[in-house]
Amino acid sequence: MHDIDHDWMDEVRKNNSDVKIVPRILFDGWEVQASVQFLQNDAWMNRCASDLINLLTRTQFDGAVVELWASVMIQTGGEAVELLIEMLRAWGDAFHKKDLQLIVPVGPPLNPENRPTGMFTPGHFFALSEKVDYVQDFFGCSATYSLSYTQIMTYDYTSKDMLGVAPYDWVDHSIAAVLDRLPEVAGQLMVGLNYYGYEYSGRSIEAVNFDKYLEKLKKDGNKLEWDSKAKEHFVNTGSISIELKLALIFRSSKIYYPSLTSIEMRLNAARKHGVGAAIWDFGQGLNYFTQLL
Template identity: 25%
Template sequence: MRSTKAHIIYCILLGCQYALCTLSPNTKTKSKHRESKFLRGPQDNDVFELDLVSTEPFAKDILIHHEAYYKDTAKRRFNGTILGYVTPWNSHGYDVAKMFAKKFDIISPVWLQIVKQGDDYAVAGTHDIDAGWLMDVRRKGKVQQQQHQLRTVKVFPRVIFDHFTDRDIKLLLSDAKERTNLNEMLIQTCKQHGFDGLILEVWSQLAGRIDDKILFTLVLQMAKELQKQQLRLILVVPPKRKDMPNLFGEKHMDKLYKHIYAFSLMTYDYSSVQRPGANAPLYWVRNAVEHIAPVGCHDMEAKRAKILMGLNMYGNDYTPDGGGPITYGQYLELVRHVKKQLTHDERDVENFFEIKTETGRHIVFYPTLYSINERIQLAQQLGVGISIWELGQGLDYFYDLF
């Protein structure tokens, strides 16, 4: 049984899913931000002023502050490009995209799939397109810049090839007319819904299975035909791994960077149930960027400016049975069992904790203000942008960092 009234309050409020709202703190002192109040919504102080960006954060501080954020949501700390993914299966991501719209340069709803209907190509997933939400995001994301220029959020839906057979892939890759038909359909979809371009996730699917030259042809033709219609293509690319180091490297970057608007680098999912550990070790993230745009390479600054370094907002809960990925709700249920501070993994620059509950033993890796801030600083140092997978999986106060 909990020994203090404060802990009883924690349990009651957690059971009610943080339904209560309290006033913001009036001072910057540590004693204020560690009082047993659950904060929600806009606040007068950001996470830096509240001294919450700590190497070993207290679990109770996470529970108290995670739904609060600095009231000036237009304030940006990171000066590179920020892309945020949003998925239909995580409704809070839609809210986050609107709440912090001014912090993002690109929003990518994960809505669309390329499918075959007989011999023709079609776009599936259009039923998920929310025109009203898109209008809200664009309206809330307008930022007045210097010389009276207005910056607006761009919308690049992600698109994947879905249920393509080997025959379908072979036909598409070998026939220029097939690719033209596909691109015309994608262009029509963009124009119909007012998209600024597309994010294509195909490289991880096909690289290593087919000749690079054929894959280059597919991507470059799509990029060029979109560009003729004032549309742009962002390409999702895999990071360097020991078991498959050359799926996307410097030679691929050299060939593509002048034609591709940006590269969404998937620097997450380093660990797994089979190999538990950090979600994205900092040294590995750095190596992944330097692998495709090494120090001193030709046009290094231009290449790196187009790299959007992946930043995960989800974590992993490892258990004797395996476990798996977790988002904020599951994380909060677990972190409330932590009595004091989270552990700092010095090598990987992440936080984790170990607990034992009625369901058994858990080792939990999940982003913290500290771990995210370290990766934002790395992106700034390397001269790259950021791609967040995905909005709504993390805690609201994370966005004070961007």
Template identity: 25%
Template sequence: MPPRRRDRRSRRDPSPSPSHPSRPRAPSSTPRPRVRLAFVALPLLLLILAALHFTGRLSRPQAPRTTPISVYERGLVKRQVSADEILAEHDRVSEKRSLRHFPNPVLAYVTPWNSKGYDMAKLFSAKLTHVSPVWYDLKSDGNKLVLEGQHNYDAGWVSELQSNASLVVPRVVLEAFPGVVLLKKKPRDKAIDLIVSECRDKGYDGIVLESWSRWAAYGVLDDPKLRKLALQFVKQLGEALHSISSQLSTRNHLELIYVIPAPRMEGLNNQDFGPEDLLQLADSVDGFSLMTYDFSGPQNPGPSAPLKWIQYSLTTLLPEKGSASRGYSHMIFLGINFYGNNFLLSKGGDGSSITGRDFIHLIEKYKPSLQWDDKSSEHFFIYSDEGVRHAVFYPTLMSLSVRLDEAQDWGIGLSIWEIGQVKSLSDSGSHPSWKLCDIPGFP
């Protein structure tokens, strides 16, 4: 895809852009309690730390303002939410951040360019089963393969997370030429050895591998032979990681989580990851990070992750009837975005992703009226600046609560992109997503 995914490396990252769009199932008008509390805490938590401007990931995390009363008890998880309520409540989080309510795995991405995520991961490590720092790229350098990113390694940070029982599984983006790693045995074995050796040397608990979008860009997925070799590469890497024991992982081996795009609504094509691909990899992979975000873009402004698209994606990958893939629902990490979008509603369109800091700034400046879209189960607001109308979509407590509820209904985990994009502790406030920790049901 040209990646629209919000990696934000230099405001953008070449990560696979999700193939887009869901089983229509209207959300209940009032979120169930288990979902409500869990969703509020996490996004709010992330908004606070991401906005912090700091220059060292080993800084001592500042404690946010806490409250013993949940966001549900305070009546904040609802469709009719006001800008004043968000401004008054966005900088408080549940004091029970060490309790875990969500029974399934939760993977949180951390990026160097939104570095407050390092502190967020430490503060909320009790709620995160997996933390994936976005550190590595496996590239071609002439006839050689090079694993870039070792300089990002932070031994103290990794050790602290692992001491709290969070698995550290750094992301590795496979950018090497497919003709090198797929067609030739020696380079393929070398690529796998570079990854496995880095895990062993640094004491990681496995990795998150991202390669599907690169293979799509090179046309690998359109060629049956190359597609088969691509899946075999993932399987071989998984088997190599599984051959190494791990003290933290419940599976007792190093883990491989594979990043996959969300299926498009119009049906699967060669570049989509489908149920047959899942079945082929299920024995060699420990989980799939499903990118259910970035549904809309500047040329088609709208919600980031419509609920029906999420439902469609899950139904496509995990059919309820007549398919063995349904039994692998526990391996899915449903993608949850902790960023939003600010679209220009003018001819030609334009727009950019926004973080928690941006969201709060817009709320403070324009005091907009937030609207709830029943079709997507997301909040948005419209404002005008110098005669130009903007539409802003950002995850609120209600939208997050609905998606958490969906994840629990399916028995799947969560993958959060990414926890450094929340509002910072040192700023005047934080974002509503911080309050996910207040929701009974969130980790």
């Protein structure tokens, strides 16, 4: 862990004592065998959890966002899911005993056709949200959950067509698919919202932050339009030319980028289902997006 700005953390907490500051913990570059061996070895998992908790406590963080679910599910085709759930439940218990939050992002539950991906199911959510023990508080005994929050990556929409970054119906159906008949644990779920955009040109897709978006929007002839199907705004930037050996190929280009309208619609969907919201790449958004939070 590097570049911890404790002065900034103190200033944030001074302005709002309820704010929790939780860093992302990434498990990148692991081979399949290493991931499975880690999940099968209680000593390794316990040592990792202990070291992580000590680090978070020492550096004055309030918990962590542990990114492990999606990579393990993809690597193992879901075969290691029981081991993964067992590990995260154990970690959640260890975190809660130290008054730390454990947040786990998971892959999208539905594909672009709104069919289950198997990446995250109601059964998985129930196992991670189940009440596992009781903690003493001022009012007596109250239940605690395996995880503080599970966050579904509803900004990770993949389609060969230019249908937006996270089409509204897909986001709404994804929330409903995870909750299924589990409304009592809706408070443990967060829907992912993107503050970045994508530029689609032919088969090419490129991430777009606010600088590039504003640059394209200000160009003559470019105008903001509404995609009624995706329920997102986009800028039709016309055509781009790709030079091949003996010819130029022209392809249409669009930039989908969040707007107050698209963000508010997704926040309203979260409210309707009783879930929270998690913003991905907050710094890539426009400053006035915070008006909705």
